Amino acid sequence: MSLSNREIADIFETVSDMLQLKGENVHRVLAYRNASESIRAWPRDLRTMQREGASFNDIPNIGDTLSEKIIEMLDTGKLQFYDKLAAEVPKGMIDMMHINGVGPKKAQRFYKELGIHNVQELEQAAREGKLRDVSGMGAKTEANILAAIEALSRQTTRTPLGVAYPIAQSILERLLAMPNVLQGVAAGSIRRGRPTIGDVDLLVAVTSMDEAPPIMEAFVKMDEVERILGNGPTKSSVELHSGLQIDLRILAQERWGTALAYFTGSQAHNIRMRGLALDKGLSLNEHEFSDPQGEKEPILCATEEDVYAAVGLPYIAPELREDRGEIEAAQQGKLPKLITLEDIHADLHMHTTWSDGGLTVREMAEAALERGRKFIVITDHSRSLGMVGGLTIEQLWEQQAEIRQVDADMNGKIRVFHGTEMEIKGDGTLDYPDDVLEKLDFVIASLHVSLRQPREQITERLINAVNNPHVDLIGHPRGQYIPDREPADLDMDAVFAAAKDSGIALEINANPRRLDLEADYARLAVELGCLLAINTDAHAADNMDLMHYGVSTARRGWVEAKSVLNTWPLEKFLDWVQKRGR
Numbered sequence: 001m002s003l004s005n006r007e008i009a010d011i012f013e014t015v016s017d018m019l020q021l022k023g024e025n026v027h028r029v030l031a032y033r034n035a036s037e038s039i040r041a042w043p044r045d046l047r048t049m050q051r052e053g054a055s056f057n058d059i060p061n062i063g064d065t066l067s068e069k070i071i072e073m074l075d076t077g078k079l080q081f082y083d084k085l086a087a088e089v090p091k092g093m094i095d096m097m098h099i100n101g102v103g104p105k106k107a108q109r110f111y112k113e114l115g116i117h118n119v120q121e122l123e124q125a126a127r128e129g130k131l132r133d134v135s136g137m138g139a140k141t142e143a144n145i146l147a148a149i150e151a152l153s154r155q156t157t158r159t160p161l162g163v164a165y166p167i168a169q170s171i172l173e174r175l176l177a178m179p180n181v182l183q184g185v186a187a188g189s190i191r192r193g194r195p196t197i198g199d200v201d202l203l204v205a206v207t208s209m210d211e212a213p214p215i216m217e218a219f220v221k222m223d224e225v226e227r228i229l230g231n232g233p234t235k236s237s238v239e240l241h242s243g244l245q246i247d248l249r250i251l252a253q254e255r256w257g258t259a260l261a262y263f264t265g266s267q268a269h270n271i272r273m274r275g276l277a278l279d280k281g282l283s284l285n286e287h288e289f290s291d292p293q294g295e296k297e298p299i300l301c302a303t304e305e306d307v308y309a310a311v312g313l314p315y316i317a318p319e320l321r322e323d324r325g326e327i328e329a330a331q332q333g334k335l336p337k338l339i340t341l342e343d344i345h346a347d348l349h350m351h352t353t354w355s356d357g358g359l360t361v362r363e364m365a366e367a368a369l370e371r372g373r374k375f376i377v378i379t380d381h382s383r384s385l386g387m388v389g390g391l392t393i394e395q396l397w398e399q400q401a402e403i404r405q406v407d408a409d410m411n412g413k414i415r416v417f418h419g420t421e422m423e424i425k426g427d428g429t430l431d432y433p434d435d436v437l438e439k440l441d442f443v444i445a446s447l448h449v450s451l452r453q454p455r456e457q458i459t460e461r462l463i464n465a466v467n468n469p470h471v472d473l474i475g476h477p478r479g480q481y482i483p484d485r486e487p488a489d490l491d492m493d494a495v496f497a498a499a500k501d502s503g504i505a506l507e508i509n510a511n512p513r514r515l516d517l518e519a520d521y522a523r524l525a526v527e528l529g530c531l532l533a534i535n536t537d538a539h540a541a542d543n544m545d546l547m548h549y550g551v552s553t554a555r556r557g558w559v560e561a562k563s564v565l566n567t568w569p570l571e572k573f574l575d576w577v578q579k580r581g582r
């Protein structure tokens with residue numbers, strides 16, 4: 001029995017977890033984790049590749065050793081290395097380690113000190129107040145763990161946007177290249193920019209429905225498809241090797257607008273739209289507006305603008321369609337002038353080989369220039385983050401000399417500034433003293449460690465950084481990681497109030513695993529008078545292309561360009577930084 005891509009990715013992920021539990025070298029742990037993610041994102045069936053004699057080394061993060069392990073799994077349906085580890089590490093321990101706030105170290109201690117093997121036993125021990133027998137843990141820990149276990153059981157199998165989006169685009173491109181296909185879109189939650197995706201809803205328009213069958217046939221036969229869940233002339237559903245489900249609907253061009261609006265959703269927005277139609281004596285479904293009495297001809301809409309016009313509204317952008325006030329705003333002519341990707345011409349957060357990035361300062365500058373950026377800030381990690389090569393003060397000045405040189409060499413085509421992503425340490429102090437921060441062009445402060453501190457403590461820690469006049473931006477403020485790391489327990493109202501007072505900006509981190517601030521928080525921050533910045537936090541050149549995820553998150557948060565630092569002209573930006581206490 002041979003394994004699917006998804007099963008192989010699952011095994012590598014578990015191996016990574018087991019190695020981590022055993023306290024193995026972090027590079028080894030990461031090698032398996034990265035391999036797992038690459039295979040999940042890989043479009044082709046590994047079984048087919050093996051049959052064709054193709055090399056697995058073409059898959060990112062797969063070298064000779066991991067290739068051999070893939071071959072073993074394809075040939076035998078198992079992995080001996082996995083079985084060996086599984087004999088040493090109980091399966092229940094891995095589940096335990098995935099509980100927010102537990103992690104490998106605590107899981108080990110529960111096992112060794114209390115003989116707890118799995119989540120169920122842990123839950124019981126927490127309820128019975130037995131965890132406080134372990135040193136350093138108390139009633140608070142027990143309450144946190146119980147809450148986290150409950151959250152875990154609520155978790156569904158949604159796919160991160162950053163995984164689903166490229167797959168959807170790649171399939172769509174091939175459909176768009178087929179004869180008779182007039183246009184196509186990934187609708188549903190992808191088009192609305194939700195951080196996680198249930199399934200992908202593709203729509204394709206043709207001139208006449210006679211043209212649909214060959215398109216449908218090509219779709220269900222694509223390399224990515226593991227199984228066909230439903231196959232009809234105008235609608236099919238497939239499951240990919242990665243486990244992701246994709247629906248494709250083919251429709252006539254003259255109904256494009258109605259169908260696109262319907263399948264973009266959200267359901268809540270659609271219900272409001274149907275209500276507005278009824279107010280005008282019309283019934284609205286995915287095909288058309290019709291007269292419930294059947295007396296008048298149905299109204300077909302080729303564009304979404306036509307759909308909104310039919311109910312007396314201006315066009316509403318997909319990212320707003322959540323029934324969060326957009327209908328009322330449209331009625332009152334008060335829709336926001338949403339930020340667009342074209343408004344962004346700077347990136348204020350990125351890493352280089354000075355810490356954990358893959359490229360030099362010069363290479364990052366060139367990559368940013370290629371992408372049309374007008375200025376960037378190099379912000380490597382600070383000294384207390386030894387694991388990712390955080391810079392000592394001495395290294396910081398060496399780096400500054402290099403950045404000044406690169407900036408000069410760029411001859412004004414792009415400006416390159418020197419910043420830092422400074423750690424807000426566990427004890428609440430900042431990682432560099434003020435007299436160092438003063439000499440940097442731009443300072444980001446971020447939380448990476450001790451994210452599970454109690455609400456009051458971690459909020460105070462963040463606000464302390466907000467109040468430092470040398471800090472310009474809080475990086476990924478809530479510290480979430482999609483899908484499995486919940487945000488820190490921060491009092492965001494207090495953070496936003498402090499941010500407004502100090503005039504500091506807050507980040508929307510565009511990395512689709514972060515999207516932090518998320519839309520609702522970004523919206524609240526702007527309403528309360530705070531500034532934002534949308535940054536890629538790039539560790540490699542192609543990471544800079546993730547900016548659109550940050551922009552769609554901002555759009556979901558009703559954000560306009562004027563609230564976002566990196567849409568500003570350089571002069572205005574520099575002026576703002578200068579006025580901030582240096």
Ligand code: DGT
Nearest residue numbers: 188189197198199201262263264265266267270271
């Ligand atoms: P997902 O897939 O869970 O991430 O979220 P969506 O929004 O993509 O939802 P999905 O795939 O179930 O359906 C796509 C769109 O189709 C949805 O946003 C609105 C529309 N839709 C689906 N079912 C219904 C329904 O029962 N009533 C209404 N009004 N609209 C629906």
Ligand code: CA
Nearest residue numbers: 188189199200
């Ligand atoms: Ca969907």
Ligand code: CA
Nearest residue numbers: 199200201247
């Ligand atoms: Ca769907």
Ligand code: ZN
Nearest residue numbers: 349351421537
């Ligand atoms: Zn960073």
